[in-house]
Structure formats: C-alpha cells, structure tokens
Amino acid sequence: VPKVSAAHLESRRRQILAAALECFSRQGFHRTTMQEIVLRSNLSPGAIYRYFASKEEIVQAIADERHAHEREVLAAAQGAPDPAEGLRRVATAFLGALDDPEERARRRVGVQIWAEALRSPRIRRLVRRGIDGPRAALGELIRRGQASGTIALPVDPDAAARAMIALFHGFVLQQAWEPNLAVHPYLAVVEAAIDRLLAQPASRSLRRRSRAAKARA
Amino acid sequence: VPKVSAAHLESRRRQILAAALECFSRQGFHRTTMQEIVLRSNLSPGAIYRYFASKEEIVQAIADERHAHEREVLAAAQGAPDPAEGLRRVATAFLGALDDPEERARRRVGVQIWAEALRSPRIRRLVRRGIDGPRAALGELIRRGQASGTIALPVDPDAAARAMIALFHGFVLQQAWEPNLAVHPYLAVVEAAIDRLLAQPASRSLRRRSRAAKARA
Amino acid sequence: VPKVSAAHLESRRRQILAAALECFSRQGFHRTTMQEIVLRSNLSPGAIYRYFASKEEIVQAIADERHAHEREVLAAAQGAPDPAEGLRRVATAFLGALDDPEERARRRVGVQIWAEALRSPRIRRLVRRGIDGPRAALGELIRRGQASGTIALPVDPDAAARAMIALFHGFVLQQAWEPNLAVHPYLAVVEAAIDRLLAQPASRSLRRRSRAAKARA
Amino acid sequence: VPKVSAAHLESRRRQILAAALECFSRQGFHRTTMQEIVLRSNLSPGAIYRYFASKEEIVQAIADERHAHEREVLAAAQGAPDPAEGLRRVATAFLGALDDPEERARRRVGVQIWAEALRSPRIRRLVRRGIDGPRAALGELIRRGQASGTIALPVDPDAAARAMIALFHGFVLQQAWEPNLAVHPYLAVVEAAIDRLLAQPASRSLRRRSRAAKARA
DNA sequence: CATGAATGAGTGTTCATTCAT
DNA sequence: GATGAATGAACACTCATTCAT
Numbered sequence: 074v075p076k077v078s079a080a081h082l083e084s085r086r087r088q089i090l091a092a093a094l095e096c097f098s099r100q101g102f103h104r105t106t107m108q109e110i111v112l113r114s115n116l117s118p119g120a121i122y123r124y125f126a127s128k129e130e131i132v133q134a135i136a137d138e139r140h141a142h143e144r145e146v147l148a149a150a151q152g153a154p155d156p157a158e159g160l161r162r163v164a165t166a167f168l169g170a171l172d173d174p175e176e177r178a179r180r181r182v183g184v185q186i187w188a189e190a191l192r193s194p195r196i197r198r199l200v201r202r203g204i205d206g207p208r209a210a211l212g213e214l215i216r217r218g219q220a221s222g223t224i225a226l227p228v229d230p231d232a233a234a235r236a237m238i239a240l241f242h243g244f245v246l247q248q249a250w251e252p253n254l255a256v257h258p259y260l261a262v263v264e265a266a267i268d269r270l271l272a273q274p275a276s277r278s279l280r281r282r283s284r285a286a287k288a289r290a
Numbered sequence: 291v292p293k294v295s296a297a298h299l300e301s302r303r304r305q306i307l308a309a310a311l312e313c314f315s316r317q318g319f320h321r322t323t324m325q326e327i328v329l330r331s332n333l334s335p336g337a338i339y340r341y342f343a344s345k346e347e348i349v350q351a352i353a354d355e356r357h358a359h360e361r362e363v364l365a366a367a368q369g370a371p372d373p374a375e376g377l378r379r380v381a382t383a384f385l386g387a388l389d390d391p392e393e394r395a396r397r398r399v400g401v402q403i404w405a406e407a408l409r410s411p412r413i414r415r416l417v418r419r420g421i422d423g424p425r426a427a428l429g430e431l432i433r434r435g436q437a438s439g440t441i442a443l444p445v446d447p448d449a450a451a452r453a454m455i456a457l458f459h460g461f462v463l464q465q466a467w468e469p470n471l472a473v474h475p476y477l478a479v480v481e482a483a484i485d486r487l488l489a490q491p492a493s494r495s496l497r498r499r500s501r502a503a504k505a506r507a
Numbered sequence: 508v509p510k511v512s513a514a515h516l517e518s519r520r521r522q523i524l525a526a527a528l529e530c531f532s533r534q535g536f537h538r539t540t541m542q543e544i545v546l547r548s549n550l551s552p553g554a555i556y557r558y559f560a561s562k563e564e565i566v567q568a569i570a571d572e573r574h575a576h577e578r579e580v581l582a583a584a585q586g587a588p589d590p591a592e593g594l595r596r597v598a599t600a601f602l603g604a605l606d607d608p609e610e611r612a613r614r615r616v617g618v619q620i621w622a623e624a625l626r627s628p629r630i631r632r633l634v635r636r637g638i639d640g641p642r643a644a645l646g647e648l649i650r651r652g653q654a655s656g657t658i659a660l661p662v663d664p665d666a667a668a669r670a671m672i673a674l675f676h677g678f679v680l681q682q683a684w685e686p687n688l689a690v691h692p693y694l695a696v697v698e699a700a701i702d703r704l705l706a707q708p709a710s711r712s713l714r715r716r717s718r719a720a721k722a723r724a
Numbered sequence: 725v726p727k728v729s730a731a732h733l734e735s736r737r738r739q740i741l742a743a744a745l746e747c748f749s750r751q752g753f754h755r756t757t758m759q760e761i762v763l764r765s766n767l768s769p770g771a772i773y774r775y776f777a778s779k780e781e782i783v784q785a786i787a788d789e790r791h792a793h794e795r796e797v798l799a800a801a802q803g804a805p806d807p808a809e810g811l812r813r814v815a816t817a818f819l820g821a822l823d824d825p826e827e828r829a830r831r832r833v834g835v836q837i838w839a840e841a842l843r844s845p846r847i848r849r850l851v852r853r854g855i856d857g858p859r860a861a862l863g864e865l866i867r868r869g870q871a872s873g874t875i876a877l878p879v880d881p882d883a884a885a886r887a888m889i890a891l892f893h894g895f896v897l898q899q900a901w902e903p904n905l906a907v908h909p910y911l912a913v914v915e916a917a918i919d920r921l922l923a924q925p926a927s928r929s930l931r932r933r934s935r936a937a938k939a940r941a
Numbered sequence: 942c943a944t945g946a947a948t949g950a951g952t953g954t955t956c957a958t959t960c961a962t
Numbered sequence: 963g964a965t966g967a968a969t970g971a972a973c974a975c976t977c978a979t980t981c982a983t
C-alpha cells in the first residue's frame with residue numbers, strides 16, 4: 074500500500090522539476106549544483122534522489138516534458154482545414170508561445186539541452202525524438218499542400234520541414250540571447266513568407282492572423 | 291625585448307585552441323578538463339595558463355575566431371551586383387561550408403558556445419557581436435532590395451535578417467544532432483525560398499546555382 | 508499486556524537476523540545497506556528499528572548467536588571420558604561443521620566480525636567473550652590431561668588452548684578465501700597432531716575417528 | 725623529464741601508506757575517511773589521488789607490501805640446514821615479529837584485509853597470492869622432511885602447511901583482540917609441537933631456541 | 942619561459958536513521 | 963505496532979588553478 078497518494082508523488086516530482094528548471098534557466102545545467110536545486114525545491118538531497126536517480130535524469134525529464142508539450146501543440150495545430158492554414162497555425166502556436174516569460178525560461182533550458190545533446194547520446198535521442206515527430210508532421214502537411222496545389226513551391230518536403238523548424242529554433246536562440254526581443258515582427262516575417270510561398274488565395278487570411286497577433290502583443 | 295618570436299607565441303596559441311576545439315567538439319566545454327587540453331596540445335598546464343588566463347578565456351578566444359571568420363565570409367558575399375544575389379551568396383557560403391567536416395566540428399563547439407552565452411555575459415556579448423554584424427549587413431541588403439524593387443516582400447528588414455540567420459543556425463543545430471545530414475536539400479529549399487520571395491527576374495540565376503550545388507554534392 | 512505474542516516478536520527478530528546474515532555474508536557488513544536488509548527480510552525500515560536500535564546492534568546480535576552456538580557445541584564435546592578424547596571431539600565438532608555450506612556462510616560473517624572487533628570495543632568484548640569460554644574449557648582439558656599423564660607435552664595449557672583455537676580460526680580464514688577448500692585433509696592433520704602430542708594409549712581410538720571422518724566425506 | 729626525483733615520489737607514496745596504515749589500524753578501512761588520511765599524511769586530497777587512484781588501491785598497496793615482506797622473511801628462513809630446522813625458523817620469524825608494536829599495527833590492518841578479501845575479488849586475489857607462496861614453501865619443507873625421515877608424521881604436506889599458517893593467522897587474530905597478549909608462551913607451544921611431531925634428534929636444538937626466545941622477551 | 946606536482950574548495954551522491962501517518 | 967517518505971551529515975573523488983623549481 075502506498076503511504077502517500079500518487080498525486081502527492083507527482084506534485085513532489087513537479088516541485089523538483091520546477092526548481093531545476095529555474096536553476097538551469099539561470100545558470101545552465103553544469104553550473105547548477107544539486108545543492109541549489111535542493112534549496113530552491115525546499116527538499117533534501119535524499120528526497121530528490123528518491124525521484125530522480127541522477128542530475129542527468131532531471132535534465133532528461135525536463136526534455137521529455139518539453140516534447141510531450143510540443144506534441145500537444147502540434148496536434149492542436151494539425152486540425153486545420155487545409156495544409157497552408159496548418160503551417161500558419163503551427164508557426165503561430167510555437168512562436169506565439171514565446172511571448173510568455175515562463176515559456177521563454179523553459180526554452181532557455183531547451184537551448185542547454187540542445188548543447189547537451191551533442192555530448193550525451195541519451196539526451197540526443199530525446200532531442201531527436203522531439204524533433205522527428207514535428208518534422209514528419211510538417212513534412213506531411215507540405216506534401217499534402219503540394220499535392221493539392223495549395224503550396225506552389227516544388228521542394229523536398231522534408232527539407233522544407235527542416236527549414237520551418239530552423240526558423241523556430243533559430244529564433245529561440247536569438248531570443249535567448251536578447252531576452253527582450255519581441256516575437257511579433259519575426260512572426261510577421263514568417264507568416265508573410267509562408268503566405269508568399271503558397272498559392273495566392275491564402276494571402277488574405279494570413280493578413281488577418283497577423284493583425285490579430287499584433288493586437289495580442 | 292621578447293625572448294621568443296611573436297610567431298612562436300602565435301603558433302603556441304593556435305596549438306592550444308586547436309586542441310581545445312577538438313576536445314570541446316567531442317565532449318562539450320564542461321566535460322572537457324584542462325588536463326585533456328594539456329594532453330592533446332602537448333603542452334603543460336603552466337604553459338597554457340601563460341596564454342589564457344582561464345578555461346573560459348579559451349572558449350572566448352574560440353568564439354572570437356568564429357566571428358572573425360564569419361565577418362570574412364560575409365564581406366566576400368557582400369560584393370554582389372544586386373541585393374538578391376547577395377542574399378543567395380550569403381546563404382550558399384554559410385550553408386555550403388557545412389559540407390566540410392572540420393567546419394562541422396567548429397560549429398558543434400559553436401552550439402556549446404550558444405548555450406554558454408546564456409550563462410556568461412561575456413560570452414553572450416561575443417555571440418551577439420558575432421550575430422549583430424551579419425544581421426545589420428543582411429538587413430541592409432534586404433532594405434536595399436526592397437528599395438530597388440528586387441525584393442517584393444514588404445516586411446521588417448531586421449526581422450527578415452533574423453529569419454535568414456535562424457535558417458542557418460537552425461540547420462547547424464539539426465546537423466549537430468544528425469552528423470550525416472546532407473546540406474544540399476536544405477540549401478535547395480533556402481534558395482528556392484529566397485528566389486520566390488524576390489521579384490521574378492532573379493529566378494533564373496537561382497536555378498543555375500541550385501543545379502551547380504547539386505552537381506557538387 | 509503485549510499486543511503481539513512473544514513468539515511473533517522472536518520470529519520477526521530471526522527474520523531480520525537471517526536476512527542480515529545473508530547480506531553480510533555476501534558483501535560484508537559495511538557494504539550492506541539497511542535497505543538491502545529491509546528488502547531481503549520483507550519488512551520496513553521502521554520495523555527493523557523496532558527490534559534493533561542500529562545496524563551495529565544487528566552485528567552484535569549475530570555475534571551473540573554465534574557464541575551461544577559455540578558454547579553448545581563445546582558443552583556437547585566436553586562430556587568425553589578422557590581429556591584427549593575431549594580435544595578430539597572439539598576439533599571434530601568445530602572443523603566438521605565447516606562441511607555445511609550454511610555454517611560456512613555464518614563463518615564468513617564471523618570473519619567480518621573479527622575485523623569489526625578491532626574497531627568496536629563492544630564487538631571486541633563479544634568476540635573475546637566467545638573465545639574466552641572455549642579457551643578456558645580447552646585449557647582445563649589440557650591441564651587435566653597433563654595431570655593424568657594422557658597429554659605428554661609439558662606446555663602452558665592456556666597457550667596450548669590458544670593454539671587449538673588458532674588451528675580452527677586459521678582454517679576458517681583459509682576456507683573463507685577458498686570456498687571449495689575441503690575440511691577432511693585438514694581435520695586429518697589436526698587429529699594426527701593431537702594423537703602424536705598425547706601419550707600412546709590414545710592412538711587407536713584416534714585412528715578410528717579419522718577413518719570415520721574419511722568415510723563421511 | 726621528471727620534475728621531482730623518483731626517490732621523492734617514493735617517499736610521498738610511503739608517507740601516504742604510513743598515514744593510511746595508522747588510520748586503518750585504528751578504525752578499520754571503512755571507518756577511515758580519506759580526509760583523515762589527508763590530515764595524517766599532511767598532504768592534500770589531490771596529492772593522494774596522484775599516487776593512488778582510489779581508497780581501495782591504498783588497501784591493495786598495503787596488502788602488496790605485506791606479501792613482499794612475507795616473501796623476504798620466508799626466503800630468509802628457508803636457508804636452513806634441514807627441513808625441521810626450517811619449520812622452526814619460519815615459526816620463530818613470523819611469530820617473533822609480533823613482539824614489535826609496529827608489526828602488530830600492520831597485522832591489525834592485515835586482519836581488516838582478510839575480511840575485505842571476502843568482498844573484493846581483487847583483494848582476495850592479493851591475499852591468496854600472499855598465502856599460496858608460503859603454503860607451497862612450507863609444504864615442500866614438510867615433504868622433504870617426510871622423505872628424509874626428519875618428520876615422522878605421515879600427513880598430507882599441503883594440509884600440514886595450512887595448519888602451520890593457521891597457527892600463525894589464528895594467533896594474529898587473538899593478539900589483535902588482546903593487544904597485550906605475549907608472543908612467547910604461544911611460540912613455545914608451537915615449537916614444542918613442531919619438536920614433538922618431528923623425529924627425536926631435533927628435540928635438543930628446539931629447547932635451546934625456546935630458551936633464547938624467552939630471554940629476548 | 943616552461944614544468945608538473947600540489948592544492949583544496951567543491952561536486953554528485955549515499956544511506957543510517959526518524960517520525961508523521 | 964507498522965510504514966516508507968524524508969532527512970541531512972558525510973563521503974569519495976575531481977579539477978581549475980598555482981607556483982617552486
């Protein structure tokens with residue numbers, strides 16, 4: 074019989090991950106000591122090691138959470154009437170989220186994880202798994218758009234999907250270095266580009282979305 | 291009077307940086323010990339500390355070198371007859387270089403530095419300085435292109451420059467995680483996109499370049 | 508009134524000691540964690556601490572049990588018709604028991620306890636108490652043998668008793684390091700030595716015992 | 725080129741081993757912290773780890789030294805005119821050394837190592853290697869004594885060698901638990917037993933040795 | 942100028958023990 | 963009485979940096 078509820082266990086887990094996220098976001102993974110996570114989480118070292126076997130496992134858990142979140146965002150964006158609209162929704166969803174300071178903190182940790190992936194095969198696998206899903210989904214959207222004529226550009230759908238992801242990752246980097254960098258002008262460029270690269274009929278709806286985003290900011 | 295020639299000093303410096311680059315590329319900055327750099331450079335700890343005051347200073351020097359290199363590439367690309375052609379040349383120069391395994395190793399270290407920039411104001415300044423130049427140059431190209439009508443897209447030139455950089459950085463990341471990722475299909479997409487986002491007259495020359503790149507691969 | 512029966516309490520105690528013995532035998536006292544004893548005993552940490560105030564107290568209890576057992580073996584062997592026969596019986600009883608794998612496991616823990624006695628005055632007292640009884644008994648046997656002429660060797664009875672114990676402890680050590688070491692050849696040497704060190708009349712009965720031991724093996 | 729002489733390096737090594745031996749002798753291997761060895765050796769943690777890769781390696785080095793020492797003692801004792809005299813010399817050399825307080829301290833650590841051998845295959849190998857040599861040498865002595873008629877007891881030479889070793893190890897244990905235990909009475913018993921177990925001619929010389937030992941004490 | 946032995950503060954992690962439930 | 967989640971002091975070991983030679 075469990076002594077405490079599953080909810081309590083889950084809440085402890087989140088407590089640790091939240092503390093770690095904050096520390097990692099500020100100082101990076103390697104400069105954050107377990108002691109700092111201990112302090113910030115108001116737990117003891119032993120308690121933390123009851124939930125995570127190592128510091129690296131905390132990073133992995135954070136990476137995992139990110140990708141679960143991204144899958145959700147992606148799934149939500151995929152219910153679009155046509156591929157072109159789907160691309161716009163994805164772009165808006167991912168870039169738009171960067172207006173939220175908390176999301177930006179998470180993305181800063183994401184940048185650390187990107188670097189960590191170069192060293193740790195385990196984390197690299199997690200990162201790739203997080204990218205492969207979106208890439209396949211975007212590639213499929215583009216393929217469908219090309220087939221139906223909505224997308225006029227005759228390019229490799231997979232490479233085009235990579236470009237979409239690069240536009241997002243690249244901006245995450247720039248915003249990580251310039252915390253006050255506004256999302257909107259960048260989003261406008263991305264939307265305009267998507268718009269221009271698709272067949273003409275889509276243009277109007279894009280401008281509407283763009284204005285809406287400006288209003289939100 | 292200096293006891294040893296400036297050339298000797300410079301050669302020692304390069305010896306250290308080369309050793310460090312190799313270590314960092316393999317294991318990342320934090321997992322690389324000074325002892326490893328000592329071993330690989332065939333120098334002593336004391337010798338290394340004569341050239342660099344700290345491990346971090348080695349990272350800074352590497353970051354510095356990168357940006358000097360980028361400025362050169364950028365300068366070479368800027369002597370283009372028209373802005374659109376300039377953009378294409380920049381894209382080809384930066385992305386094309388990623389076909390070289392050595393450049394890829396350097397870029398892997400670049401990814402580490404990007405992450406490190408989140409933590410160290412000094413490195414962040416270096417990274418931003420390395421980005422700001424290209425961004426300004428690209429922004430100016432786009433502005434001139436818009437003014438002359440070569441570039442039809444009515445978007446914020448600075449944000450558009452950011453997108454260009456993001457397309458590059460984002461691909462660097464993806465290639466860091468997938469070392470065998472080919473540059474060509476991606477470059478083709480970027481060129482096609484540039485082509486499409488510019489006024490029609492530029493189209494032909496783009497296709498020529500694209501075919502040439504394919505032939506190279 | 509006690510809530511649970513004394514039998515239940517005693518059974519719990521034995522459950523813990525058995526689990527501890529197995530762990531200690533495998534990995535030694537210091538490398539065995541309470542958690543491992545918890546797992547093997549199918550109890551909870553709290554439950555174990557209700558029966559033993561500390562890990563060390565478990566070791567003490569095991570040492571205690573050992574000595575109670577030895578006292579029994581010794582008492583059984585003391586009912587011999589003459590001192591010489593008594594010595595032989597003691598040797599056979601203690602060494603012969605080492606044919607049993609379980610006894611060997613217990614002796615392995617005994618070796619740990621011997622080492623632990625160097626550090627802990629409490630355990631040292633237990634070990635000495637366990638040795639002093641046999642030593643006095645053996646010494647008395649030898650003294651009586653010398654007085655009655657059965658034992659011809661004119662040596663210090665106490666030192667001779669120590670030698671008997673050393674012959675046993677020393678073999679326990681060797682068997683601990685070489686688990687497959689057979690008892691019989693060693694027992695034969697000890698019996699032959701006892702035989703030779705006693706006056707002649709005892710010889711015949713010794714040979715009978717020796718043959719019996721060989722038959723058992 | 726080495727920066728310091730090999731002698732200096734060796735002296736540092738001995739400094740560490742001496743400090744460790746003292747700590748281990750007092751508190752045992754597991755209760756001794758590296759910090760204590762650091763303090764007692766007047767070195768820094770880093771310095772110690774330059775000479776020994778781990779705490780366990782220090783134990784191994786101590787075990788190694790012991791066996792080298794034992795080989796020497798054994799070799800010296802083997803140059804005896806006849807096997808029986810050889811046995812006596814070995815007994816006197818090994819037991820006699822226990823009169824020295826420093827040797828006793830080393831033997832206390834030896835007891836720790838005996839226990840540690842049950843857990844660590846590496847240390848077990850060292851211990852066995854240290855025992856196998858003497859056992860073979862003693863066995864050979866006994867075999868030769870039996871062949872030449874000096875040793876009258878018709879027993880397995882290997883088992884008899886084990887008994888000799890057990891007489892020594894067993895006494896080391898008893899002295900470890902009773903630091904003031906005198907060697908002489910025990911040595912007298914051992915010598916008398918050797919004497920009695922050999923053919924008569926040897927008796928006289930043994931008594932002389934025994935008296936000499938008494939005089940020394 | 943170069944060396945490399947030495948430093949020592951700091952690291953991630955463990956585990957005997959406790960106590961609220 | 964029993965539980966097992968939590969504690970936190972302690973541990974072995976690392977590594978950027980220094981400085982006597």
